[in-house]
Amino acid sequence: MIIKGDRGIIGSIAAISYKPKEFTYELITYRPENEWNKNKREIDINSVIEFENKYFPYVFENIDYIKKYLLISPHGTDPILYGIRGIDANILLKGLNEIITNDKIDMAMIFKTNQATDDHINSFSNYFYQTTEIEGEISKIDNIRGGDVIINVNSSTIIVYKETGELNIASKLLKVGDTIRVVGAVKPSVKYGKIIEAEKIEVIKLNNKIFKNPECPKCNGSTESLGKGKGFRCKKCGYRFIGEKKLKEIPRELTLGIYQSRYYRHLSKPIYLNLIKENNLNIDIINNIIKYLVNFKNMYTYS
Structure with missing residues (x-):
């Protein structure tokens, strides 16, 4: 057995003992040990795009379509070749044959994860560096120079950064009197003391009447x-x-619903995703995964 790292081992032990109510899968492929020191990985981006377009939303967040950038592979010197995310383990297994790479694959594993589950949200926490959610009526809103938006709800100050893309665009259409629910990370701020960096906003009620x-x-x-x-x-x-x-x-250019940052943390749940419930994971699925990966290992092991 090869053990590498320190905090990673602690995290692995914590992951083994943790049982999320909802979960996703990640298929991770590994390179032969003699290629761990290579930074570059040769993965055909078009094959990944085709794979995700074919099986979406059962696979997701494997491509940045705006920048045309792969999200599945690391860039450092480590054993991982790529990892693809999804909610159907059987479809993820197909990626082994459909994603094209010039790199050698030594082995593959499927992990049950809490990625894309909103598992990081702590509704009762308002401590720094925790992710919280608040709901209330907007009392003040300002579009500040540079493109960011500052929103005041109850006693909380929320910032929606320009870089959040569609979320920032939607936030500029909000008005005083609108009722929203905000999910975001609590951060210290020199100007505001404490601020919530919005990653998701649900518009619950629009104030469409004015005097x-x-x-x-x-x-x-x-x-x-x-x-x-x-x-x-x-x-x-x-x-x-x-x-x-x-x-x-007055007519509004905004509709009720959830708006999400273009780029978000790996635990944030995409608004289009229906997650797997714990009681939907059965032994037949597990056995099928094991058989497939054993066969794959026999077929693709390199000497």
Whole structure:
């Protein structure tokens, strides 16, 4: 047996003892020991794209389609060639034949993981470097220079970074009075003391009603307020009158639902994913995985 590392061993022991309520799989392939010191891995990106497009969403997050970048392989000198993620172990096994690589594969294993399960969320924690979730009505929102968005909900300050892509775009369409649920990491901040870095926002309720100044009774022009209790003045004809603001429904460019960061942590659950429940893992699946991997080992072991 080869044992390498220190904290990794502690993490491995913790993983063995941990039982998530929901889980995913990861198929990991390993290189022969004489190639562990190679940084470069030769994996055909088009074969990975074809594999994911064919079996999505049973396999996921193996390609960055925007940057056209492989997410399945490390870049250091270690035994791993690549690892593909999914929720169907039998489909992951097909990747051994469908993903094209010029590298030698010495062995492969399938791991049951808590990746993409939202297992890192601690709803009751507000400590630094924990991932929490809060729900409430937006009291203030600011688009700050550079593209980031600052949102105040209850007593919490949330930041939605420009780099979160679609999540940042959606956050710019939020308004005061909207009700949202935010998932994000709690971080220290020089300016705000404590801030939540949003990775997911669920829009629960949209505030689509606002109070607007009444129209001018003489020319139907828009008006401006002269101050509390002093009435209004028409911007077009100058007519002054006493009136009240009217409640008006406005169209919104945002819909109810969940918006997620373009790039997120490996524990974050993609919004399209239906996870495997613990009671759905049966012995037949396990036996099938073992048989397949044993046969693969016999076929592809290199001397």
